[in-house]
Amino acid sequence: MMAGAGDCDCAKTPIAALERGGYRSGDFVGQCHRLLDKYPALTVRTIGTSVLGKPIVALILQGGPEAVHINAAVHANEWITAPLLLRFVEEQAAMRAAGGARGLEAATLWAVPLANPDGADLAQDGIPPGCAWAEDLAAWNGGSGDFRRWKANLRGVDLNDQFPACWELERERRGVPCPAPQDYGGTHPLSEPEAAALARLTREVPFSRVMSLHTQGKEIYWNYRDREPREAEALAERLAAAGSGYRAVKLEGSDAGYKDWFIDEFRRPGFTVEAGEGVNPLPAEQFDEIYADLAPILAEFIRG
Numbered sequence: 001m002m003a004g005a006g007d008c009d010c011a012k013t014p015i016a017a018l019e020r021g022g023y024r025s026g027d028f029v030g031q032c033h034r035l036l037d038k039y040p041a042l043t044v045r046t047i048g049t050s051v052l053g054k055p056i057v058a059l060i061l062q063g064g065p066e067a068v069h070i071n072a073a074v075h076a077n078e079w080i081t082a083p084l085l086l087r088f089v090e091e092q093a094a095m096r097a098a099g100g101a102r103g104l105e106a107a108t109l110w111a112v113p114l115a116n117p118d119g120a121d122l123a124q125d126g127i128p129p130g131c132a133w134a135e136d137l138a139a140w141n142g143g144s145g146d147f148r149r150w151k152a153n154l155r156g157v158d159l160n161d162q163f164p165a166c167w168e169l170e171r172e173r174r175g176v177p178c179p180a181p182q183d184y185g186g187t188h189p190l191s192e193p194e195a196a197a198l199a200r201l202t203r204e205v206p207f208s209r210v211m212s213l214h215t216q217g218k219e220i221y222w223n224y225r226d227r228e229p230r231e232a233e234a235l236a237e238r239l240a241a242a243g244s245g246y247r248a249v250k251l252e253g254s255d256a257g258y259k260d261w262f263i264d265e266f267r268r269p270g271f272t273v274e275a276g277e278g279v280n281p282l283p284a285e286q287f288d289e290i291y292a293d294l295a296p297i298l299a300e301f302i303r304g
Helices: 012-019 025-038 081-097 117-125 134-140 167-174 193-204 232-242 258-266 284-303
Strands: 042-049 055-061 066-072 107-112 209-215 219-221 247-249 270-275
Touching: 012 025, 012 081, 012 284, 025 042, 025 055, 025 081, 025 117, 042 193, 055 081, 055 193, 066 081, 066 193, 066 284, 081 107, 081 209, 081 284, 107 193, 107 284, 193 258, 209 258, 209 284, 219 232, 232 247, 232 270, 232 284, 258 270, 270 284
Parallel strands: 066 107, 066 209, 209 270, 219 247
Antiparallel strands: 042 055, 055 107, 219 270
């Protein structure tokens, strides 16, 4: 049995789901309802819908006047980042209810734990019955019914190659001209409803800093074409020091990702965190270990 989180009654649905071997959009929706019923400081906002019409929601944990954002499960087979972020949100909500959440005196957290719900379900369960995209999905996946290595959304578009930050250069660099399990950037920036939802939210709410959770490698990327603010590197080093075995990395040769676009458009700190180690999808059995190393990084990010 995987351990709970401290003394609060945290994350029962993620644990139950993970013990069954995964974490689907239905698990996430059920957990959100329970958290909203339990914690008055936590509210929800639907920021968009997926290709299949599944809601993409932001959980808003009220704190101070500064707004910060974390998203997760942008890549389908990195679905474990969704319960990791949701566990953190609940721990923070429980501490706030008890009178003292780390960092929330200054900041309100906007969390989007499951940015790619269709993809997360596809990567775990394969093509859903009656799916209008079934024939195309099978072809894009090379005829295989095993979608465990699928990173894209349901239309075969890699959502972290979708943002308008040198999108054309990234498309050329990737060299993937059509829908695929990964690395296809779509027909144009923000063509996919999931990426467009994140962009709309980010343009509407004046986030001081953002973070996108991915797996794996225990690395924190903090730069983009020297357009990041001066304080970004120092904050990345603090984030890395907070987590066991993480390191801050100046990444070159990458465009069109969420944090790239945020840095480029707003000139504020943006980070990609590659959580855990191994081969994607990381096994559910690693959840507790990954979370123990990741949670201090997320708390330091909120503190800023």
